[in-house]
Amino acid sequence: MAGPRSMSSNTASLNGFAPAGASLPAGERRKPRRVLPGFGLTMGYTLVYLSLLVLIPLSAVFLKTAGMGWEHFWDVVTAPRVVASYKLSFGASLLAASINAVFGLMLAWSLVRYEFPGKKLVDALIDLPFALPTAVAGIALTALYARNGWLGSLLEPQGIKVAFTPLGILVALTFIGLPFVVRSVQPVLEDLETELEEAAASLGARRWQTFRYVILPTLLPALLTGFALAFARAVGEYGSVIFIAGNLPMVSEITPLMIITKLEQYDYQGATAIASVMLVFSFVLLFIINGLQAWSSRLNGAGRAR
Numbered sequence: 001m002a003g004p005r006s007m008s009s010n011t012a013s014l015n016g017f018a019p020a021g022a023s024l025p026a027g028e029r030r031k032p033r034r035v036l037p038g039f040g041l042t043m044g045y046t047l048v049y050l051s052l053l054v055l056i057p058l059s060a061v062f063l064k065t066a067g068m069g070w071e072h073f074w075d076v077v078t079a080p081r082v083v084a085s086y087k088l089s090f091g092a093s094l095l096a097a098s099i100n101a102v103f104g105l106m107l108a109w110s111l112v113r114y115e116f117p118g119k120k121l122v123d124a125l126i127d128l129p130f131a132l133p134t135a136v137a138g139i140a141l142t143a144l145y146a147r148n149g150w151l152g153s154l155l156e157p158q159g160i161k162v163a164f165t166p167l168g169i170l171v172a173l174t175f176i177g178l179p180f181v182v183r184s185v186q187p188v189l190e191d192l193e194t195e196l197e198e199a200a201a202s203l204g205a206r207r208w209q210t211f212r213y214v215i216l217p218t219l220l221p222a223l224l225t226g227f228a229l230a231f232a233r234a235v236g237e238y239g240s241v242i243f244i245a246g247n248l249p250m251v252s253e254i255t256p257l258m259i260i261t262k263l264e265q266y267d268y269q270g271a272t273a274i275a276s277v278m279l280v281f282s283f284v285l286l287f288i289i290n291g292l293q294a295w296s297s298r299l300n301g302a303g304r305a306r
Helices: 004-014 039-066 070-077 080-113 119-125 134-145 152-158 166-191 194-202 207-235 239-245 255-264 268-305
Strands: none
Touching (some): 039 268, 080 207, 080 255, 134 166, 207 268, 239 255
């Protein structure tokens, strides 16, 4: 009859691991069990899935654009109406991301450092732009800021027109970009020890000095990441902007709308030309975001090591 030691050895060998102190036969290597299949099969599935959903469609955009010639391509992407849409899309996105960087930091600070009635509700409402369909958000903002809306009826008598103007585009882009900043900064604030601020105060530092030299260096990588994410989302936003923009040529037309306009005119090469410009810019943003995230990870790791 086998003893407890031999039974445990058999059980361990069935599980794919040799028991402690046991020697493996010559030439046999220990192979731990893996939940997923081998590297080759997993990588094959990954490449096929990535190609079907991302690489092939994006390659089709560049291939379609390549057939129009450089001069035609340059004429399309530098047309005055298209250039005006670039300026509006990128300028409004940059301004909206800057506003979100300031007020998103303040909102994240309030959620982490203070207790107040309705805190959980406010924390949940931050994610509303993620869950809300963009078209619904655009209709809601238009109804709110239109001439007969709740806010528009108060602003227009003061000479402030929001709906159907570039200011309305800024409002919509700020709305959809706020969660990116808050959710990027909030975890870093939660890990930031309050003892650092207390130590700075005990050494005679003022509140601004504490924020400038103690808090901001730690928050800056996460804040820049949230800023870049909000900017990238705003550049490609369509649904929430199209209703409140008014879509006036040379005034309130965004670049995604120009692509839709080209498609409606059956100018597929012109649409892909504008899309390729946006695509290149998106790749640049992606590299910047990845670099900021890597920088943030290195700084946080160095801070914990100290």
